Amino acid sequence: MRIPRRAGIVSAAVGLAAAGLAAGYAAQRAWVRRSRGGADPYADEPFGDLPSDEVRLVTAADGTDLYVEVVEPTDGIELDFAVGGVALPPADPTIVFVHGFCLDMGTFHFQRRTLTRRGDHRMVFYDQPGHGRSKSLASGEYRLSALGDALRAVIDETTGDGPVVLVGHSMGGMAVMALAERHPDLFTGRVAGVVLMSTSGSVLGGARIGLPTLAARFARPLLPLVHHGARLTGPVIDQARRASADLAYLLTRRYGFGGPAPSPALVSYVERMNARTSAETVARYLRTLGTHARHPALAALRDVPTLVIVGGRDVITPPEHSEEIVQHLPDAALVTVPDSGHVVMLEHPDEVDAALLAFLDRVMPGGDA
Structure with a gap:
């Protein structure tokens, strides 16, 4: 299926921005790992796997x-x-x-x-x-x-x-x-x-109301696409998400956490929850959360x-x-x-x-x- 030109431009812009940011964030993530010396108190924590009745x-x-x-x-x-x-x-x-x-x-x-x-x-x-x-x-x-x-x-x-x-x-x-x-x-x-x-x-x-950071960063240019058809925004945001695992991890760490060295396992857990939320869901929530x-x-x-x-x-x-x-x-x-x-x-x-x-x-x- 041929993607409309406007969606393609937005997709390319998001992808390039994500790739450009990724290098710097990857270095920062490596520094975080070194600073923790490999120790992670939650490395074996069963996140998302607690029993229910x-x-x-x-x-x-x-x-x-x-x-x-x-x-x-x-x-x-x-x-x-x-x-x-x-x-x-x-x-x-x-x-x-x-x-x-x-x-x-x-x-x-x-x-x-x-x-x-x-x-x-x-x-x-x-x-x-x-x-x-x-x-x-x-x-x-x-x-x-x-x-x-x-x-x-x-x-x-x-x-x-x-x-x-x-x-x-x-x-x-x-x-x-x-x-x-x-x-x-x-x-x-x-x-x-x-x-x-x-x-x-x-x-x-102007609070960002918990948006995954890439979606929040590009929310304003994406809103016209949301208005004309939420499904068009899905591949755009998904492409941005895939641009770099390091970027997703570090943005989650930056906007979700306040301490200098949070548990890598904990940051990854939150990032996985973000990633499991479909781009279509993100797009269909943007406008109402902003009001x-x-x-x-x-x-x-x-x-x-x-x-x-x-x-x-x-x-x-x-x-x-x-x-x-x-x-x-x-x-x-x-x-x-x-x-x-x-x-x-x-x-x-x-x-x-x-x-x-x-x-x-x-x-x-x-x-x-």
């Missing part, structure tokens, strides 16, 4: 099938009601995790591992539309409002009538805000707590215990975005992890887990929330 598909309101995994508590909690044939605790909330753009449920690898070992929390993980093992939207662009509805479907299908705690990272936090905007009734009884990680109430000021503006929706969270976590070196959704959320939610707690970037829960899991566990203990029955 149930796997199911949940169909969102727009017909998109969402891949869901459920982890049940194992510490002998007395159970007294059921959903899908599985008994649930009478009072303890189910924790629903919502990942960010171009990632998947594996974003919460360390939190899932920690909470599974504790065995006293029920957890639900799902891949957002067009991500991971969930299906893509049949046609049209993705809408944040639809992501809020998708989250509602997951809650309805996996948590019975019990309380929930929502944990959203980046675009996942935006999905939580969209849920609050469209279904504020949930936040007057069902939602026992909200955790917002590395997210923003509005990206109109995110949901500070008014935060009003639904005013009476809900809320924890906000951000990396001090996050260049995608910088700390001031989290600080602005807290201005709208004066009772929310803000935790800033100084040496972390955008994937704070992966880069500094100990700090994030400690804050999350303290928050869960506070919002659980008998806590002091």
